[in-house]
Amino acid sequence: MTTSELKNKILQLKKETNTVILAHTYQEPDIIDIADITGDSFFLSKKAAEIKAERVIMCGVRFMAESVKILSPETETLLPVPSATCPMAEQIAPERVRKFKEENPQAQVVAYINTTAALKAECDVCVTSSSAIKIVDKLNAPEILFIPDQHLGSYVKARLPHKNITLWDGYCPVHAQLTKEDVLQCKKDHPTAKFAVHPESPKEVVELADMVGATSEIIKYAKETPGEIIIGTERGVVDYLALHEENGERFIQLSPEKLCCEDMKKITLEDIYNCLLGKGGESIALPEDLRKKALVSINRMLELG
Ligand code: SF4
Numbered sequence: 339m340t341t342s343e344l345k346n347k348i349l350q351l352k353k354e355t356n357t358v359i360l361a362h363t364y365q366e367p368d369i370i371d372i373a374d375i376t377g378d379s380f381f382l383s384k385k386a387a388e389i390k391a392e393r394v395i396m397c398g399v400r401f402m403a404e405s406v407k408i409l410s411p412e413t414e415t416l417l418p419v420p421s422a423t424c425p426m427a428e429q430i431a432p433e434r435v436r437k438f439k440e441e442n443p444q445a446q447v448v449a450y451i452n453t454t455a456a457l458k459a460e461c462d463v464c465v466t467s468s469s470a471i472k473i474v475d476k477l478n479a480p481e482i483l484f485i486p487d488q489h490l491g492s493y494v495k496a497r498l499p500h501k502n503i504t505l506w507d508g509y510c511p512v513h514a515q516l517t518k519e520d521v522l523q524c525k526k527d528h529p530t531a532k533f534a535v536h537p538e539s540p541k542e543v544v545e546l547a548d549m550v551g552a553t554s555e556i557i558k559y560a561k562e563t564p565g566e567i568i569i570g571t572e573r574g575v576v577d578y579l580a581l582h583e584e585n586g587e588r589f590i591q592l593s594p595e596k597l598c599c600e601d602m603k604k605i606t607l608e609d610i611y612n613c614l615l616g617k618g619g620e621s622i623a624l625p626e627d628l629r630k631k632a633l634v635s636i637n638r639m640l641e642l643g
Contacts, residue, residue, distance in 0.1 A: 341368060344607050348372050351614040358391040359610065360406070362398035363553050364574035364602040367581050369397050369610070376578070378553040379405060380451055380466045386410050395613050397605050400622075401427040404455040407622045408632045418609035420620040422601045426538075427453050429486040429508035435460040438483055445481035448474055449635060450490055452510075455624050457485070459631035462638065467537050468552040469643035470494045474501060476642050489514065493537040493544060512572060513538035515596040521546045521570070524592050528566050531590055534559050535570030543570065566590055573597050 339347070349372060352359055360382045361373035370376050375385045379398065383405040386394050393414040396403040401424055403417040435447055435457065449461035450470070458464055465473045471494050474482060482501060484491035486508030495503040516539050525533065525546075534556045535547040544550055549559045553575060560567045560579055569576050570592045580586030591597065612618030624632075 341607065344611060345372050348607065348611055348614060351611070352395075355393060355614060356391055357393040357395060357614060358386070358389055359395045360386060360397065362402060362574075362602065363557070363578050364572045364599055365397050365605065366574070366603060367577050368607055369605060370578060370581065372607070372610070373397065378466075381554060382406070383409050386413065386415075395610060395619070397610065398422070399424040399427070399601050401452055401454055403622045404624065404632075405451065405636070407624055408455060408458070408629050408636060411624075411626075411629060415622045416613045416619040417622060418613050418619045419604045422604040424452055424510075424601060426450075426486055426508050426510045427457070430457065430506050432456045432460045435483075435485065442481055442483075444479060445483055446477050446479040447483045447485065448477070449485050450487050451639075453486060455628060455632045458635050459628045461485070461635045463642065464635045464639040465643070466552060466639070468555055469639065470537075471497050473639060473642045474498055474503070477501075487538055489540055489544075490537045492541060493550070496541075510538040512597060512599045513570075514540060516540060516543045516570065516593060518542040518546065520593045520596070521568070524568050524590065528568060528590050531566035531568045532563055533568040533570060533592075535592075536572075539570060560589055568592050571597065572599050572602065574599075574602065 359373045361369050361376050379402045386406040387409040395416045396406050399422045403415050407415045446462040449464050451464050451466050474494050475498055482503045484503055485506040488505045488507050491505040532548040534549040537550050566588050568590045573591050573594050576589045576591040579589045
């Protein structure tokens with residue numbers, strides 16, 4: 339079957355089976371092309387809660403499929419490739435959070451949305467990279483533990499010096515590889531370009547940026563800012579901009595060899611097709627008590643954000 343025949347079969351099958359395909363912006367362009375809704379992880383979860391579908395196929399990594407299930411327990415949620423996980427989402431064991439809370443009963447634990455459902459269930463509130471500063475600033479606690487990303491955490495901490503924030507030592511293995519030299523070399527090659535970066539990147543890289551933001555904010559900035567833009571996040575963002583914008587060549591990928599998330603790229607059109615045929619993927623199941631606890635920290639994020 340050719341790629342275009344496969345895409346047509348997927349489009350036909352999703353209609354017949356009342357299935358909605360969600361795709362994170364980091365997915366390959368062919369997957370973005372057949373998806374009903376594209377965006378960052380939190381936007382997709384919220385959309386999944388709004389739409390009425392029998393089944394959702396989440397093209398992303400496991401914590402994203404879990405977020406859909408937390409918000410839409412009645413919807414069958416499929417992850418096309420069960421091994422597609424975010425390494426950062428599991429860099430702290432839920433038991434460690436429980437122990438920290440026992441030892442520090444006055445403290446609050448803030449979990450980046452890129453965490454497993456089991457971790458969200460142990461935390462007080464979730465944040466996204468775009469809402470983290472606003473939400474942490476509103477917390478009334480003598481101590482705050484920010485998990486798991488040390489880079490996003492230190493970005494937040496630097497902007498809220500009046501807060502007592504303890505950081506966990508987790509990191510995104512994709513963004514954490516970036517160095518100051520990568521940026522300086524790219525700026526040398528594109529001297530008039532603006533630089534937009536994701537806050538999961540190290541401080542020395544973030545300090546060189548004209549704009550720091552979540553995936554959706556980087557896309558908005560790149561669309562609205564004239565001239566060349568160096569994009570310091572997973573390379574799916576540049577693919578997405580090239581697919582949706584004229585003059586796609588003005589979007590410059592920083593370190594394309596480093597900024598590729600292997601887990602995000604595991605899903606293929608064949609995997610999605612097999613899900614639709616009922617022959618592949620994993621249907622996400624969460625114990626109800628865990629789901630409800632995780633929902634509390636997501637709802638608190640919605641309230642405070
Ligand atoms: S880019 Fe980083 S944070 Fe995002 S899914 Fe991949 S490893 Fe996780």
